[in-house]
Amino acid sequence: xxxxxxxxxxxxxxxxxxxxxxxxxxxxxxxxxxxxxxxxxxxxxxxxxxxxxxxxxxxxxxxxxxxxxxxxxxxxxxxxxxxxxxxxxxxxxxxxxxxxxxxxxxxxxxxxxxxxxxxxxxxxxxxxxxxxxxxxxxxxxxxxxxxxxxxxxxxxxxxxxxxxxxxxxxxxxxxxxxxxxxxxxxxxxxxxxxxxxxxxxxxxxxxxxxxxxxxxxxxxxxxxxxxxxxxxxxxxxxxxxxxxxxxxxxxxxxxxxxxxxxxxxxxxxxxxxxxxxxxxxxxxxxxxxxxxxxxxxxxxxxxxxxxxxxxxxxxxxxxxxxxxxxxxxxxxxxxxxxxxxxxxxxxxxxxxxxxxxxxxxxxxxxxxxxxxxxxxxxxxxxxxxxxxxxxxxxxxxxxxxxxxxxxxxxxxxxxxxxxxxxxxxxxxxxxxxxxxxxxxxxxxxxxxxxxxxxxxxxxxxxxxxxxxxxxxxxxxxxxxxxxxxxxxxxxxxxxxxxxxxxxxxxxxxxxxxxxxxxxxxxxxxxxxxxxxxxxxxxxxxxxxxxxxxxxxxxxxxxxxxxxxxxxxxxxxxxxxxxxxxxxxxxxxxxxxxxxxxxxxxxxxxxxxxx
Amino acid sequence: xxxxxxxxxxxxxxxxxxxxxxxxxxxxxxxxxxxxxxxxxxxxxxxxxxxxxxxxxxxxxxxxxxxxxxxxxxxxxxxxxxxxxxxxxxxxxxxxxxxxxxxxxxxxxxxxxxxxxxxxxxxxxxxxxxxxxxxxxxxxxxxxxxxxxxxxxxxxxxxxxxxxxxxxxxxxxxxxxxxxxxxxxxxxxxxxxxxxxxxxxxxxxxxxxxxxxxxxxxxxxxxxxxxxxxxxxxxxxxxxxxxxxxxxxxxxxxxxxxxxxxxxxxxxxxxxxxxxxxxxxxxxxxxxxxxxxxxxxxxxxxxxxxxxxxxxxxxxxxxxxxxxxxxxxxxxxxxxxxxxxxxxxxxxxx
Numbered sequence: 001x002x003x004x005x006x007x008x009x010x011x012x013x014x015x016x017x018x019x020x021x022x023x024x025x026x027x028x029x030x031x032x033x034x035x036x037x038x039x040x041x042x043x044x045x046x047x048x049x050x051x052x053x054x055x056x057x058x059x060x061x062x063x064x065x066x067x068x069x070x071x072x073x074x075x076x077x078x079x080x081x082x083x084x085x086x087x088x089x090x091x092x093x094x095x096x097x098x099x100x101x102x103x104x105x106x107x108x109x110x111x112x113x114x115x116x117x118x119x120x121x122x123x124x125x126x127x128x129x130x131x132x133x134x135x136x137x138x139x140x141x142x143x144x145x146x147x148x149x150x151x152x153x154x155x156x157x158x159x160x161x162x163x164x165x166x167x168x169x170x171x172x173x174x175x176x177x178x179x180x181x182x183x184x185x186x187x188x189x190x191x192x193x194x195x196x197x198x199x200x201x202x203x204x205x206x207x208x209x210x211x212x213x214x215x216x217x218x219x220x221x222x223x224x225x226x227x228x229x230x231x232x233x234x235x236x237x238x239x240x241x242x243x244x245x246x247x248x249x250x251x252x253x254x255x256x257x258x259x260x261x262x263x264x265x266x267x268x269x270x271x272x273x274x275x276x277x278x279x280x281x282x283x284x285x286x287x288x289x290x291x292x293x294x295x296x297x298x299x300x301x302x303x304x305x306x307x308x309x310x311x312x313x314x315x316x317x318x319x320x321x322x323x324x325x326x327x328x329x330x331x332x333x334x335x336x337x338x339x340x341x342x343x344x345x346x347x348x349x350x351x352x353x354x355x356x357x358x359x360x361x362x363x364x365x366x367x368x369x370x371x372x373x374x375x376x377x378x379x380x381x382x383x384x385x386x387x388x389x390x391x392x393x394x395x396x397x398x399x400x401x402x403x404x405x406x407x408x409x410x411x412x413x414x415x416x417x418x419x420x421x422x423x424x425x426x427x428x429x430x431x432x433x434x435x436x437x438x439x440x441x442x443x444x445x446x447x448x449x450x451x452x453x454x455x456x457x458x459x460x461x462x463x464x465x466x467x468x469x470x471x472x473x474x475x476x477x478x479x480x481x482x483x484x485x486x487x488x489x490x491x492x493x494x495x496x497x498x499x500x501x502x503x504x505x506x507x508x509x510x511x512x513x514x515x516x517x518x519x520x521x522x523x524x525x526x527x528x529x530x531x532x533x534x535x536x537x538x539x540x541x542x543x544x545x546x547x548x549x550x551x552x553x554x555x556x557x558x559x560x561x562x563x564x565x566x567x568x569x570x571x572x573x574x575x576x577x578x579x580x581x582x583x584x585x586x587x588x589x590x591x592x593x594x595x596x597x598x599x600x601x602x603x604x605x606x607x608x609x610x
Numbered sequence: 611x612x613x614x615x616x617x618x619x620x621x622x623x624x625x626x627x628x629x630x631x632x633x634x635x636x637x638x639x640x641x642x643x644x645x646x647x648x649x650x651x652x653x654x655x656x657x658x659x660x661x662x663x664x665x666x667x668x669x670x671x672x673x674x675x676x677x678x679x680x681x682x683x684x685x686x687x688x689x690x691x692x693x694x695x696x697x698x699x700x701x702x703x704x705x706x707x708x709x710x711x712x713x714x715x716x717x718x719x720x721x722x723x724x725x726x727x728x729x730x731x732x733x734x735x736x737x738x739x740x741x742x743x744x745x746x747x748x749x750x751x752x753x754x755x756x757x758x759x760x761x762x763x764x765x766x767x768x769x770x771x772x773x774x775x776x777x778x779x780x781x782x783x784x785x786x787x788x789x790x791x792x793x794x795x796x797x798x799x800x801x802x803x804x805x806x807x808x809x810x811x812x813x814x815x816x817x818x819x820x821x822x823x824x825x826x827x828x829x830x831x832x833x834x835x836x837x838x839x840x841x842x843x844x845x846x847x848x849x850x851x852x853x854x855x856x857x858x859x860x861x862x863x864x865x866x867x868x869x870x871x872x873x874x875x876x877x878x879x880x881x882x883x884x885x886x887x888x889x890x891x892x893x894x895x896x897x898x899x900x901x902x903x904x905x906x907x908x909x910x911x912x913x914x915x916x917x918x919x920x921x922x923x924x925x926x927x928x929x930x931x932x933x934x935x936x937x938x939x940x941x942x943x944x945x946x947x948x949x950x951x952x953x954x955x956x957x958x959x960x
Binding site: 225 | 638665666667668670672682683687688689690691692693694695698700701702703704705706707708709710712713730731733734738926927930931932933934936937938940942944945946947948949951952955956959960
């Protein structure tokens with residue numbers, strides 16, 4: 001048996017559970033207790049498209065250095081699911097630990113001589129301590145959390161506090177939970193060495209950070225952005241965006257005097273209808289959004305083309321999952337990029353925003369509404385399952401009370417009075433953005449006919465080639481205006497120091513940053529840029545231009561962002577080297593480094609330095 | 611183009627209570643075929659809005675794609691219009707209505723736009739009872755693509771090339787009644803006397819008002835053997851009643867008098883007067899309405915008039931309990947919880 005080094009605040013625990021067995025709240029209790037001890041922790045829910053019965057995993061990485069990406073290699077496996085035991089045993093790193101329910105003997109085939117076994121008779125203990133069948137089921141999970149708290153040195157007070165918060169108003173449920181925790185703790189105290197070499201120690205690394213999932217942050221962003229109409233169709237992994245929005249609206253969008261709601265939320269019959277409602281509401285001057293995932297985005301294509309051409313604002317939150325078709329609906333990917341960028345037939349392009357953290361989910365959702373109104377076009381927030389559905393440690397959310405909603409060029413009755421003849425599609429300011437009006441603004445001025453077919457500057461139907469061309473050329477002018485309105489990319493250096501650049505976006509950020517650190521340790525310094533929006537700002541082209549090679553890190557098979565960069569910036573594709581991860585699991589730093597080292601360009605550099 | 615409309619207007623055209631003459635309610639020149647039933651319906655819309663003293667800018671007209679969906683350009687040029695995508699007008703109208711509950715929403719669709727590509731949205735807009743009027747200009751064929759049968763073409767009806775339609779037709783009026791629509795009427799584009807009051811009542815109805823208007827396609831479906839030709843419809847039409855829409859009548863009554871006039875009170879005090887013809891039909895009873903439609907269908911008759919109405923309809927805003935103030939008028943201070951509140955929200959995630 002090999003020994004592993006003492007690893008304080010640096011290990012990975014994976015819980016192997018049965019879906020629907022109540023493990024989620026117990027596992028979250030474990031994660032949150034470590035978070036409360038001031039230590040960086042990042043959980044990933046690896047769940048099936050199923051409500052009850054199939055294997056589900058919850059993976060927690062604890063990182064002193066604050067790495068929030070996923071890491072391969074399980075240091076301790078908590079296995080309470082016989083269905084997945086064979087692969088769960090195999091997944092443990094040599095020298096790691098396998099905690100299992102020893103109410104039944106472990107079959108010989110599960111015995112490895114290079115890992116440690118921690119036997120706890122969870123079922124027996126539960127059956128002995130509790131009489132209610134539901135409690136017997138649920139408290140198995142709480143007992144292993146208790147056991148882990150002893151093995152990892154988690155402060156009991158943190159667990160107690162969390163239970164008190166969880167059961168506020170239902171206090172009579174607390175003692176049974178405490179009892180279950182203590183059962184696990186006592187079992188470890190009497191039967192095992194503790195704490196383990198892998199354990200936690202209180203730190204003060206968290207500050208005022210929060211732990212929140214990206215979908216909740218998007219939903220809250222929509223509240224702060226003033227969205228008053230939401231239309232949606234349930235689809236994993238985007239469902240919780242509107243659910244969170246609705247829940248926040250219950251608190252913040254009820255008129256205190258009348259009890260009436262300052263919001264309308266409609267579950268549509270499909271995604272086509274959802275985006276149609278969003279377009280209708282935005283056309284009529286209410287901020288409106290929908291959220292969906294790949295299959296829904298496919299369905300929304302026709303309407304997105306209409307909104308682009310008719311110049312109606314719309315906000316769409318795309319929580320990406322694996323495709324094509326239904327793909328793996330509960331696994332993550334960044335594979336809707338090209339579909340979103342060029343959604344719909346004809347010459348169309350859409351503004352995309354790429355958040356990397358819950359804080360950015362909040363902020364970019366608010367920005368999306370401003371941009372949609374200012375540019376009079378759909379804006380798609382490109383998040384993914386990993387960011388949307390997993391809890392992330394994030395900077396706290398902030399709101400500037402001086403911020404004023406940017407509703408763009410909308411004429412009111414007073415402004416219309418001053419105009420001789422209103423032209424909906426006249427480019428008065430030369431930026432490609434025309435002035436619009438909402439219905440009911442003025443009795444005799446400002447009305448116009450919105451349509452997807454060709455029209456002239458006064459919104460009159462025409463099939464005149466010159467008028468059509470003027471219109472679509474103006475849309476490109478507007479597109480160029482957008483390049484300087486969208487959020488700028490994040491540059492990781494004031495001055496470029498390397499001939500190698502890394503380019504990434506969205507949830508690849510965590511592992512990309514970790515990879516940069518690890519490469520630095522190996523003597524290779526790389527420059528980096530994180531995209532936050534499409535269309536690309538000049539900064540992106542400048543970054544690519546000054547580097548010999550740029551590694552484009554993305555989570556899809558076909559290098560969609562590389563394609564987009566190549567097409568839109570006229571870059572030699574050979575200059576961009578793809579680092580791809582598309583198995584449905586969040587990308588890891590190891591994947592990035594190994595992939596980069598396959599390139600002779602990097603290999604030679606590292607060798608040279610070595 | 612149907613007709614050339616002279617720009618000249620008689621200086622003493624009658625004016626309505628708002629001081630507008632009827633030409634104020636007109637739109638651009640129609641580009642539909644001369645004699646198209648749709649143009650008659652557009653004229654009916656113009657007349658109804660004129661007589662109802664509608665402020666055109668307080669009305670939004672929406673449509674999908676097709677000949678019928680072009681018509682909103684041909685009436686009410688002082689209203690905002692939205693010619694959306696094929697079969698999806700109901701969702702756009704729903705969103706628009708949610709944004710501002712105070713306007714009149716005037717939806718125009720066709721039989722292809724509603725009964726085929728838009729069937730899903732049609733069904734659900736009824737289910738949600740959006741406060742809007744929804745007119746289907748129903749000619750049983752696809753005009754803009756040159757005469758293919760639509761899903762409302764009757765079984766056995768012959769198209770222009772003499773081919774008989776082998777499929778069952780979708781009857782939109784009975785479907786709407788069955789789905790729970792709160793106002794269902796049927797009419798004929800050639801019967802303006804019946805159509806105009808129906809449009810008025812539909813606009814006033816506090817929920818989803820559906821009017822299926824048989825509107826013959828002169829170019830592709832006006833041939834012998836077609837059950838949607840002018841001749842066929844004129845020969846097979848049967849009216850449930852003659853209809854009068856009486857605005858702002860203080861009297862509200864739903865008492866039914868056999869053979870007499872039935873007044874149905876609306877919430878704003880206006881009322882619909884029905885001069886009832888069919889003896890065994892009660893417009894306030896869904897089952898009776900359904901039965902009347904079925905019986906006339908069996909007799910190869912097209913039953914027209916107001917078929918069913920629930921004057922106490924509750925629209926989507928009632929179901930969602932939205933504020934009386936239109937959502938698009940809410941200020942940032944009402945919508946945005948502000949920074950102090952966000953500090954508290956952050957606490958919940960620590």
